[in-house]
Amino acid sequence: MKQHKTINCKEVMSHICDNLGEDLDSPRCVAIKSHLDECESCQTYFKSVDNTIQFYKKYNVKLSDEAHTRLIDYLGLNDE
């Protein structure tokens, strides 16, 4: 775990949950990016937040043909 002069891991991890690497142009964000580039612990944290999102993005369910038919019946659109 790396201690930066102006910023610590907790602040970087909190920032990751805020922005996920977006908006890295301000002086504070440049310091965060610099810390992140050198700190293995914060890189692992970043990856775990990103993976959290990816897990839920990739977990999808498909509408069955039966559920589609029930929907069309329910809406009274089955004549079309």
Place this chain on the structure above:
Amino acid sequence: MNELELIEKAQLGDKKALSELVKNYEQTVYNFSFKICRDKDKAEHTMQETFMSMVKNIKQFSGKSKLSTWLYTVVSNHCLMLARSSRKHDYAASLDDDDVLIDEKSVADWSVTPDKVTENNELKIILDEAIQKLPADYRIVFLLRDVEGLSTEETGKIVELSIPAVKSRLHRARAFLRNELNQKLKYETA
């Protein structure tokens, strides 16, 4: 025929156009409903109610927002109503404490990657259990913004929250879910 033309025909009572709109969005609405409810029966019920609302109110749809945004709003409101009537979990207190949410000592590589989701039922149970611990209003913000990919502004309009409030909930939802998954998925050292 583009979506605007379909909506105009549907507003004039064209059932074929309504059917086409339903077909275009049924998978999205069902999937999003499931992601909030984590229950296929509840997701189907929510989908049916959402499209019934669309059929009944299509004449009032002004076209100022996208139809998809309008459908996300109906699903979100319906799921929030269901959640409020059967509130089982309340982790809101722990979500307020950033010292608990951001634990710099609790960092580890995980034993599974996102590409394994479709084939791993045990992992699906872990994901279902983790997100069900989140209060529904945080869950919806996380799903709209991060999973469905809507902008912060669009998400705020749907859940009727200011942009800072959306960002705050998103921050807490991400940290909370990461912590939950970290407990279950981190490599155990012997």
